[in-house]
Structure formats: C-alpha cells, structure tokens
Amino acid sequence: MAVLVIADHDNASLKDSTNKTVTAALALSGDVDVLVAGKDAKAAADAAAKIAGVRKVLLAESDELGQGLAEAVEATVLPLMGGYDAVLTPATSQGKNFSPRIAAKLDVAQISEIVEVVSNDTFVRPIYAGNALETVQSSDAKKVITVRATAFKAAGEGGSASVENVAAGAASAKIKFVDQQLVKSARPELAGAKIVVSGGRAMGSAEEFSKVIEPLADKLGAAVGASRAAVDAGYAPNDYQVGQTGKVVAPELYVAIGISGAIQHLAGMKDSKVIVAINKDADAPIFQVADFGLVADYKTAVPELMDALTAAGK
Amino acid sequence: MKVLVPVKRVIDSNVKARVKSDQSGVDLANVKMSINPFCEIAVEEAVRLKEKGVATEVVVVSIGPAQAQETLRQALAMGADRGVLIQSDQDLEPLEVAKVLKAVIAEEAPGVVIMGKQAIDGDNNATGQMLAALLDWPQATFASAIELSADKAKVTREVDGGLQTIEATLPAIITADLRLNEPRYASLPNIMKAKKKPLDVKEVATLGVDLKPHLKVLKVAEPAKRSAGIKVETAGDLVANLKTAGVL
Ligand SMILES: Cc1cc2nc3c(=O)[nH]c(=O)nc-3n(C[C@H](O)[C@H](O)[C@H](O)COP(=O)(O)OP(=O)(O)OC[C@H]3O[C@@H](n4cnc5c(N)ncnc54)[C@H](O)[C@@H]3O)c2cc1C
Numbered sequence: 021m022a023v024l025v026i027a028d029h030d031n032a033s034l035k036d037s038t039n040k041t042v043t044a045a046l047a048l049s050g051d052v053d054v055l056v057a058g059k060d061a062k063a064a065a066d067a068a069a070k071i072a073g074v075r076k077v078l079l080a081e082s083d084e085l086g087q088g089l090a091e092a093v094e095a096t097v098l099p100l101m102g103g104y105d106a107v108l109t110p111a112t113s114q115g116k117n118f119s120p121r122i123a124a125k126l127d128v129a130q131i132s133e134i135v136e137v138v139s140n141d142t143f144v145r146p147i148y149a150g151n152a153l154e155t156v157q158s159s160d161a162k163k164v165i166t167v168r169a170t171a172f173k174a175a176g177e178g179g180s181a182s183v184e185n186v187a188a189g190a191a192s193a194k195i196k197f198v199d200q201q202l203v204k205s206a207r208p209e210l211a212g213a214k215i216v217v218s219g220g221r222a223m224g225s226a227e228e229f230s231k232v233i234e235p236l237a238d239k240l241g242a243a244v245g246a247s248r249a250a251v252d253a254g255y256a257p258n259d260y261q262v263g264q265t266g267k268v269v270a271p272e273l274y275v276a277i278g279i280s281g282a283i284q285h286l287a288g289m290k291d292s293k294v295i296v297a298i299n300k301d302a303d304a305p306i307f308q309v310a311d312f313g314l315v316a317d318y319k320t321a322v323p324e325l326m327d328a329l330t331a332a333g334k
Numbered sequence: 335m336k337v338l339v340p341v342k343r344v345i346d347s348n349v350k351a352r353v354k355s356d357q358s359g360v361d362l363a364n365v366k367m368s369i370n371p372f373c374e375i376a377v378e379e380a381v382r383l384k385e386k387g388v389a390t391e392v393v394v395v396s397i398g399p400a401q402a403q404e405t406l407r408q409a410l411a412m413g414a415d416r417g418v419l420i421q422s423d424q425d426l427e428p429l430e431v432a433k434v435l436k437a438v439i440a441e442e443a444p445g446v447v448i449m450g451k452q453a454i455d456g457d458n459n460a461t462g463q464m465l466a467a468l469l470d471w472p473q474a475t476f477a478s479a480i481e482l483s484a485d486k487a488k489v490t491r492e493v494d495g496g497l498q499t500i501e502a503t504l505p506a507i508i509t510a511d512l513r514l515n516e517p518r519y520a521s522l523p524n525i526m527k528a529k530k531k532p533l534d535v536k537e538v539a540t541l542g543v544d545l546k547p548h549l550k551v552l553k554v555a556e557p558a559k560r561s562a563g564i565k566v567e568t569a570g571d572l573v574a575n576l577k578t579a580g581v582l
C-alpha cells in the first residue's frame with residue numbers, strides 16, 4: 021500500500037499539520053510520499069523531504085496552484101493516483117476545498133476529518149460537533165481521507181527524501197482568481213499554537229478585543245482565537261474563529277475570556293490539554309470543561325492576570 | 335436565472351446530540367429537527383437574489399425521509415418558490431447525495447446552485463465540492479459574499495489566513511459560510527402561504543442513480559468526557575495553578 025500526503029504550506033514553509041498528517045499516513049503504510057503543490061515552493065518541498073519516514077517528495081508548481089484553486093489541485097493529484105492506494109490531506113479550509121473533488125472523480129467516499137486510524141480500512145471521525153465519534157469502514161479500493169491534525173503527533177525530522185518535479189494540472193477556464201486579503205500577524209498560527217487566548221462577545225468592540233486579548237496573547241507567546249459571536253460582530257477576523265465550523269485547536273493551554281461555551285465552540289477546543297475560563301457568570305457552560313475557572317469581570321481579571329504573570333517572571 | 339438550493343433536515347443546532355446506548359448511532363427519536371443552519375443561509379441568499387431581480391425562481395430540494403417536507407416548507411416560508419423532495423429512507427453518503435443532486439440538476443437546469451458548506455450532523459463539508467466535480471462546474475466554497483451577474487459569480491471566500499475572491503463562470507456551485515447573511519424569520523402569513531406552494535415528491539429510485547454505500551458505520555461512541563476542574567479565587571491563584579500544571 022502506498023500513501024500520498026498533500027502538504028499544507030505557504031510555499032516558503034511547511035505547516036505543522038503536514039507532519040501530523042504524515043503520522044496518520046505512516047499508520048497506514050510505510051510507503052508515504054508527500055505532494056507539495058504551489059508556486060515557488062521549493063523551500064516547502066525541501067522541508068517535507070526532511071520529515072522522518074517520508075519516501076519521496078513530489079513538487080508541482082504553477083500560478084493556479086499558488087492561488088490554491090481547488091480545480092487545479094484536483095487535476096494535479098488525479099493523474100498521480102494510479103500509484104497510490106490512499107491520499108491524506110490535513111482538514112484545513114484549503115484541504116476541505118479540494119479533497120472531496122478528488123473523491124468524487126475517483127468515485128469513492130471521502131472519509132472526513134479522521135482522528136484515529138484503526139486499521140487499513142477503518143477510521144474514527146467526529147460527527148455532530150464532536151458529540152459522537154463514528155467508526156467507519158471503507159469498502160473503496162482507494163481511500164480519500166482528510167485528517168484532523170490536532171489528533172496526531174507531528175512526525176519528526178531526520179528524513180532525507182528526494183524531491184521530484186511532477187506536472188501541475190490546469191484549472192478549468194471557468195474559474196479565475198481575483199485577489200485575496202490575508203491577515204498578517206507575527207503571532208504563532210492558531211492551528212498549531214501551544215497556547216491560545218480567545219475572546220468572545222463580551223469584548224463588545226474590535227478596539228476592546230485588541231486591547232484586552234492581544235497584550236495577554238503576546239505576554240504568553242500565544243495565538244489569538246475568537247468565538248463565532250465575536251467574529252460575526254466584527255471584533256476579530258474570520259480566520260480567528262474556533263469551533264465546529266471554524267478552526268479546531270488542541271493547544272497545551274486554552275484561555276477563554278468572555279466566552280459562554282456553546283457546543284459549537286467547545287467542538288473546536290475541548291481537546292486542549294488545560295482549559296482556563298474567565299467569565300462573570302458562574303453558571304456559564306464553559307466552566308463545565310475548564311480545568312481552572314475564574315468567575316470575574318474580565319475588565320478587572322485580565323489586568324490582574326497580566327500583573328500576576330509579570331510577577332511570575334513572564 | 336433559476337437558483338437551486340439543496341436543503342437538509344438535521345438535528346436542531348440547539349440540541350445536544352446523544353449517542354444510543356447500543357452504539358448504533360445518534361438518537362434522533364423525539365428530537366427537534368430543523369433546516370441545517372448553512373442551508374438556511376443559502377436559502378436566504380437565493381431569496382435576496384430574487385428580491386433584487388437577479389434570480390427569477392428559487393427551487394429548494396431535499397433528499398431524505400417524508401418528514402423532510404417540513405424542512406422544504408420552512409424554506410418556502412422564507413420565500414423560495416417551489417420544493418422538490420427526493421424521498422429516501424436510506425442514509426446517503428455525501429457522494430450519493432451529490433449524484434442525486436446531479437440528476438435533479440439535469441432536470442431543473444438551474445443557472446446557479448447555492449448550498450450549505452456543511453451539514454451540522456455529518457459535518458462532512460463535502461457535498462458541494464463533490465457535486466461540482468461530478469458536473470465539471472466551477473466551485474466557490476465557504477462564501478461570505480456573492481455578486482451575481484448574468485454569466486458570472488464573483489465570490490468572496492473564507493480561507494485559511496483570511497479572505498479570497500474568485501470569479502466563476504456560470505453555471506457554478508456556491509457553498510455558504512456563516513457570514514454570508516443573517517437568515518430572516520418567516521412571518522406567519524408567509525408560513526401560511528408556504529403551505530400552498532408546489533412541492534413535488536419523487537422516490538429516489540426513479541432517478542436511476544447508483545446508491546451503493548461506500549462506508550459502513552461499525553459503531554458510534556460517546557467521546558471521552560472532560561470533567562470540570564476547580565474554580566480559583568484570584569488571578570494570582572490561576573497563575574500558580576498553571577505553573578504547577580506545567581503549561582506556563
Ligand atoms: C451552525 C452553527 C455553527 C456555529 N459555529 C460556531 C463556531 O465554529 N465557533 C463558535 O464559537 N461558535 C459557533 N456557533 C455559535 C455558538 O452557538 C455561540 O453562539 C457562540 O459561540 C457564542 O459566542 P460567545 O460565547 O462569545 O457569546 P455569548 O454566548 O454571548 O457569551 C458571552 C459570555 O461572556 C460573558 N461575559 C459578558 N460580559 C463579561 C465580562 N465583563 N467579564 C467576563 N465575562 C463576561 C457572559 O457571561 C457570557 O457567558 C455556531 C452556531 C451555529 C448555529
């Protein structure tokens with residue numbers, strides 16, 4: 021059995037979710053190749069070649085792959101699938117965008133967001149916002165799988181795979197990239213961060229959100245997250261949303277400030293190692309999952325926390 | 335332009351799903367069911383397009399049991415014109431749903447399909463992309479803004495890291511994200527009117543689509559529960575506890 025992993029990267033560097041997906045792939049087979057599809061992505065391909073356990077890295081480059089067009093990624097992967105029994109993609113927005121297309125073209129099911137590999141054909145995946153875990157067995161000859169990266173350990177370095185160029189598939193003429201507005205931040209990336217500080221509706225405004233949440237995040241070296249309510253209200257960009265329909269995170273420490281703890285939010289953070297909640301309502305559902313709860317108004321609690329961290333040498 | 339909106343009947347988003355004790359699935363008996371929230375957003379967008387004079391007809395289609403008629407009526411009450419139920423008592427996987435929708439599209443010939451990005455039960459986030467691939471139509475997923483002209487759709491998408499804008503030549507598949515719009519509440523007169531709107535029911539078998547399952551559910555289990563920890567009195571206590579826990 022040979023497995024292809026489709027890398028998550030920004031051309032210049034490889035995202036940690038790729039290493040985690042390689043771990044899931046290695047549970048299926050010892051023959052794991054990684055495809056880096058992008059533009060000027062040699063650096064990302066070289067990084068993939070260093071992942072322990074990777075047999076070979078395939079590099080496909082074009083403008084359309086650089087723009088991440090789903091049609092182009094699918095057209096790049098399909099001709100390669102003759103040589104593979106499974107294709108695994110991290111379940112990022114980008115992965116979710118193209119992976120189902122590959123499944124449909126192969127006439128197989130997609131096994132979405134797996135959190136465990138039970139055997140070559142059997143996988144565990146969360147459904148109903150993580151309130152149930154489904155074990156499914158696939159009868160398809162080729163498996164198309166997306167991987168919830170937070171559920172797997174990152175494969176380490178130490179590999180020395182070769183990098184080989186492969187042809188980039190063309191997107192259809194019916195789709196055109198116009199532009200993009202990406203949020204630039206010097207903070208760690210939400211999906212892979214060790215510490216996440218999230219703010220909710222309680223912030224009340226974008227100014228307050230950045231005044232309260234960002235300094236605390238910077239003090240802790242943390243990434244910033246938000247509830248849907250905070251994103252919908254424009255306090256934080258869409259990319260910050262943690263939850264069933266946003267990003268799933270599992271950091272060492274998750275700090276929820278002024279977030280009530282709706283099921284949809286919990287779905288995105290309840291696998292964090294340690295959860296802290298600051299909320300003025302002692303009955304807020306977030307306290308049911310928090311290891312440490314502080315019932316307080318964030319307006320006084322967060323400055324006090326900043327001071328306590330300073331006193332502790334942070 | 336005709337707009338087709340697939341809508342799915344799912345557990346209401348305010349209800350916490352419970353696993354059956356025999357681990358055969360999630361208990362849906364006597365549970366409140368509603369239109370999938372993302373499908374509701376898709377219906378709202380289609381109805382707004384009609385109100386703006388861009389769309390001429392909004393057709394909603396659901397694949398599911400007889401009760402999915404209620405879901406279709408909910409969409410009709412929001413302003414859709416006509417409903418189609420493809421009746422199936424079998425649980426279909428996204429690929430099969432996409433194949434059924436492809437057959438419906440062959441009959442209805444819509445100019446654009448707007449659907450939810452994800453159903454909150456299966457959480458697959460796959461059907462729209464599969465449908466686009468099967469039809470060889472362009473796809474614009476996770477839409478937070480749609481500008482429709484006679485032959486093009488300019489769509490702003492929520493992607494990792496921010497927003498992306500792409501332009502698709504119609505016909506195309508668009509999937510709705512949370513921030514595309516805020517769906518209206520159906521008014522009582524519109525709920526009454528919806529009861530008289532046309533709703534066709536067809537058996538899925540009449541479409542001649544291969545519905546062979548690819549996945550077998552071996553079991554559905556409850557995830558490990560997280561237990562509540564302790565309440566701390568002050569920020570200082572909090573920091574001390576975090577140090578002990580080794581996360582600072
Ligand atoms: C289909 C669907 C998908 C969804 N997906 C997501 C998702 O991915 N992610 C997500 O987060 N949500 C999601 N939601 C929304 C979710 O149901 C909740 O509405 C949302 O998480 C609430 O955000 P919140 O906790 O910030 O706001 P609220 O529920 O309003 O909570 C605010 C909290 O702040 C506290 N508070 C207020 N003032 C203060 C103060 N001064 N000091 C301290 N505490 C204070 C209050 O006690 C309250 O607990 C989804 C909903 C649906 C229907």
Ligand SMILES: Cc1cc2nc3c(=O)[nH]c(=O)nc-3n(C[C@H](O)[C@H](O)[C@H](O)COP(=O)(O)OP(=O)(O)OC[C@H]3O[C@@H](n4cnc5c(N)ncnc54)[C@H](O)[C@@H]3O)c2cc1C
Nearest residue numbers: 340341342396397425449450452453456457458459460461
């Ligand atoms: C009672 C019941 C029990 C089930 N149990 C299981 C189970 O245990 N395991 C399992 O894998 N599946 C089960 N299913 C099927 C599963 O819930 C999904 O219907 C199926 O996997 C499709 O995935 P999704 O809804 O997550 O698709 P997504 O790809 O997340 O859906 C995206 C969009 O596709 C459209 N769409 C999807 N389905 C339909 C539809 N039927 N009609 C119209 N439009 C639609 C909607 O616009 C939706 O917003 C069950 C279904 C039912 C009715």
